[in-house]
Amino acid sequence: MVFVLVAVAVVALLAGVHRYVWRRLVGDTTAPGSALRGAGTVAAFVLPSLSFGAMVSGRAGAPFWLQQVLAWPGFLWLAVLMYLTLALLAGEAVRPVLRRVLDRRDRAAAERRTRSGEGAGTQAGTEPLTGARNRNGALVPSGAPARAPQAPEPDGAAEPQPWRRTAAASSLALPSRRLFVARAVGGAAAVAGLGTVGYGTYGVLRGPRVRRVTVPLAKLPRSAHGYRIAVVSDVHLGPILGRAHTRRIVDTVNRTRPDLIAVVGDLVDGSVADLGTAAEPLAGLRAPDGSYFVTGNHEYFSGAAQWIDHVRELGLRPLENARVELGGFDLAGVNDIAGESEGQGPDFVRALGDRDRGRASVLLAHQPVVIHDAVEHGVDLQLSGHTHGGQLWPGNLLAGLANPTVAGLERYGDTQLYVSRGAGAWGPPVRVGAESDITVVELASRQA
Known part of the structure; x- marks a missing residue:
């Protein structure tokens, strides 16, 4: 029932927008009735x-080809x-401001025309008039045709005042001004x-661009000082x-020549059957200590078990609630x-429960929200993704409501959390205010 109400609310909002x-x-x-209006109305439907089809297909x-056709538009x-x-x-x-500017411009133009007309009349009235007088005794300039006498204007029928002419002109110009x-x-x-x-x-x-971050770890031995981990998250291979x-x-x-590569989830948006070939270049990742992979939420929408097997075939080592001891x-x-x-x-006890807490530890976990479990288990550094940095501004404000850290490095007690903005995009292949990245995290020993 709640899902239906939310769906109805979303549809109503989109219809209103x-x-x-x-x-x-x-x-x-x-x-009304123009070709442009007809085309715009068709596009509005x-x-x-197409958006609805892209989201549900x-x-x-x-079929994957149909998903690709719908996805871009x-x-x-x-x-x-x-x-x-x-x-x-x-x-x-801006609308009312622009209208006021146009109103002032029109009034100023009308006043200039009025003043120009009055000046011309005054100048003409100062010139001496010569010629014969008509039957009413009025002087008619030489060369001007004689005019028949006119009846006096009735009361109230005087010449319209300039402000009346301006108002009339403005009234006539109003529709075109609104259109402008x-x-x-x-x-x-x-x-x-x-x-x-x-x-x-x-x-x-x-x-994605390369970001570089140095993270000091108190327990890191001098021999591991300068160790570089390339963090890749949220690739989102799919129809686009x-x-x-x-x-x-x-x-x-x-090109960054890392010591280790960490792919921290949301690699795909689709099945191995549709996207297996798209992921094949991952077999070309090179690092002395290898490449590691943990699942993201989108893997569980796409057949996580099959993807874990596939990335293993490509040379990545999945860490499924597991741990490996490296040199430092x-x-x-x-x-x-x-x-x-x-x-x-996630099973933190299985991954971290029996380890030697005297050694430095780095945890790969897709979502930043598990940071509190990481703190509880004495993790020194957690590497995550998931947020995309908000992807589309002002989405970062919404992401901040659901995640402890949206992007970058922050400290929680004795544990540090780094969140990558991700290397791809979900939904629209667009990023605004949250540039995609691959982060090279360089570990620093305080003993160095």
């Missing part, structure tokens, strides 16, 4: 339908809709929204990001909490 965007970008800027088991429209709406809402504050304001604000909002999404898409397709994206990530990681520290990994639905959730 689409109605608002249509009104501001189409209804207010085009003429087709685009959300994977879960509904649609459907997911991109969600991002465009978001930033169009934000830009249009900002434009609501609507088109100016709508056009600016469209440029801002599309430009933002275009730049954010370029950032994702270009590939495929094999080429994996290759970019592998090349970027290998213990490396442990726990399953994602989404695995609890399958009886495969």
Whole structure:
């Protein structure tokens, strides 16, 4: 019942947002019956339908080719809709200001015309008049045709005052002014929204940037000082990001020459059958101490057991609630909490319970929320992802409500937590205010 109510609320919200965007970008800027209005109205129905199809096709088991067809326009429209709406809402504050500016401009122009007309009349009245007089005794300038006498104006029928002419002109100009304001604000909002999404898409397709962070560990021996771990999270291979994206990530990681590579979950959004070939470049990862993998929540939407077997075949070592002792520290990994639905959730006792706490320890865990379990078990450093840094501003504000740390390095008691923004994107292949990254974490010994 709760799910149905939430679904109804979401559908109602999206319908309202689409109605608002249509009104501001189409209804207010085009003429009824015009081709542009017809095209805009069709788009207002087709685009959300594509978005709905993109979101449900994977879960509904649609053929992968159909998922790919729907994904690009459907997911991109969600991002465009978001930033169009934000830009249009900002434009609501601009509309009255722009109208007032236009009103003042028109009044000033009318006053200038009025003053110009009065000056011309005064100048003409100062010139001497010569010529014959008409039957009423009025002097008629030479060369001017004689005019028949006119009856006096009745009371109340005097020449309209300048302010009346200005008001009439403004009244006639009002519809065109409203159209101008609507088109100016709508056009600016469209440029801002599309430009933002275009730049954010370029950032994702270009590939992640390398970040470098130094983390001092009190228990790390001098021999391990400067040890480098390449942290890769949230690759999200799927209908949009495929094999080429994996290759970019592998090349970027290998160029950093890490000692160890940690893939901390949400590698895929789909089955091994659909995405196995997209993940194959991971076999090219190179590090002296190897590559390790822990599950994220999306692996449990995509067949976690099959993916664990597949990444093992590619040369990565899955850490399923397990630990390995390296030269200078213990490396442990726990399953994602989404695995609890399958009886495969995180088990900190199994991964960390019997270890020597005199040794430094690094924990791989997809979600930052398990930091409190890490503190309880004496972990020195937890490496996580999951948040995407918010991915789409102002999504970082929402991510902050659900996660102790959205991105970067923070300390919780004696345990430090580093959260990567991730190397890919989920849903829209767009990032705004949260650039994708691969982080090289360099461990520092306080004894060095």
